Amino acid sequence: MTAPSALPDRPTPQPGVRAIAAYVPGKSGAPGANSIKLSANESPLGASPKAIDAFRAAADHLEIYPEGSSRVLRMALAEVHGIDPNSVVCGNGSGDLLLLLAQCYLGEGDEAVMNRYGFSLYPIVTKAAGATIVMVDETDYTADVDALLAAVTERTRIVWLANPNNPTGTYLTSAQVRRLHAGLRKDILLVIDSAYAEYVTAADYSVGLDLVGKSDNVVMVRTFSKMGLAAARIGWMVGPAHVVDAVNRIRGPFNVNLPAQLAGAAAARDVAFTERLKAHNAQWRDWIAAELDTNHMRVVPSQANFVMVLFPDAEHxxxxxxxxxxxGLIVREIGNSYGIPQGLRISIGTESAMRAVAEVLKDFQ
Incomplete structure (x- = not known):
């Protein structure tokens, strides 16, 4: 008779949980009272005034549960983006939705594929679901479609694609994303994470709605965090009916609070503010890139609201x-979290912040 194995003396996490490297945000404090945070890709112009007013108005109704499906927010998104509100799921930030997608479609023995320098949350949500993350090498800090397709196996269930990518700022064209999708089996979910879509100026870019509309295995994920509502934690996704149904079955019943729903709806409709934010970003993204791209620094071309600056080595x-x-200028180190020790990620801030960064780094040898 086999003796029973010894039971643990305390609750034990699922296998693999302790192997997950926790997400580490950028630093938020520096010496001096007037430090400037350029480490988290936040809006340099604050939030839409209309969103602020809507958030404040929600204070009169804090005793009431929010509507469970975020209907007011979904209707606003449908109106602005020309989509079916029933194809939208809202979340407590886009990270909430990425976690839900992983929980729905990944499990023990499955694999998810991503590019080497993709968003650091993808390995976390993949491993939390018991699956394995497959990292694929890039070409000059840009996702390589052929390499991603070559990494697909019979175990692949999800392909994660941040477009534009964080922390590099690089992107795949609409044609490249379509080619990636065309090379995937129909049972593989392509997750297009368009967190920085509001800042893209490239004419050959697509947010992914075109693929979602005519495919059964594509979802697009977005966020309000980069356009001034990071504190409110609002994410949204668009997908086919069967994916929307699966995610709605496991998401929290009130996963987006009422102030966030109302602020998000107002921000979505405030197209003029979004355009002003985009114009500011384009101006100072191009300016800082031109100022810093020297013989001892390289700025990787970016379509996001940040630039990645590469130095000769990690010490520099x-x-x-x-x-x-x-x-007092706080930027993001990307060695430990992204494996680019010779790089810094610098959010696009105000004019004075960008000029201060350029002054420091141009004098730096």
């Missing part, structure tokens, strides 16, 4: 970070 990057830090 660390010294550059410290020089900025001492001036």
């Amino acid at each position: 990057a660390t010294k550059a970070f410290q020089a900025l830090w001492e001036r």
Whole structure:
């Protein structure tokens, strides 16, 4: 008779949970009272005034549960983007939706594919579902369609694609994304994470709605965080009916609070503010890239609201970070979290912030 195995003396997480490297956000404090945070890709112009008013108005109804499906927000998104509100699911930030998608479509023995320098939340949600993440090498910090397709196996269930990508700022064209999708089996879910779509100026870019509309295995995920509502935590996704149904079955019943729903709806409709934010970003993204692209720094062309600056080596990057830090300019180190130790990610801020960054780094050797 086999002796029973010893039981653990405390609750034990599922296999693999302890192997997950927790998400580490960018630093948010620096010496001096007037430090400037350029580490989290937040809006340099604040939030839409209409969204702020809507958020404040919600204070009169804090005793009431929010409508469970975020209907007011879904209707606003449908109106602005020309989509069916029933194809939309809202979440507590886009990270909430990424986690839900992983829980729905990944399990023990499954694989999810992503590019090497893709968003660091993808490995977390994949491993949390018991699946394995497959990292695929890039070409000059850009996702490689052929390499992604070559990494697909019979175990692949999801392909994660941030477009534009964080932290590199690079993107795949509409034609490249369509080619990626065409090469996938019909049972593989392509998740197009368009978190930075509001800032793209490239004419050959698509947010992914075209593929969602005519495919049974594509979803597009978006966020309000980069357009001034990071504190409100609002994400949304568009997908085919069967994916929407699956996600709605496991999401929290009130996963988007009422102030966030109302603020998000107002922000979505405030197209003029979104355009002003995009114009500001394009101006100062191009300016900082031109200022910093020198013989000892390389700025990777970006379509997001940040730039990735590459230095000769990790030591130079660390010294550059410290020089900025001492001036109260907080940028993002991307060595530990993204495996690019020679790089810094710098959010596009106000004109004065961008000029201050350029002044420090141009004098830095």
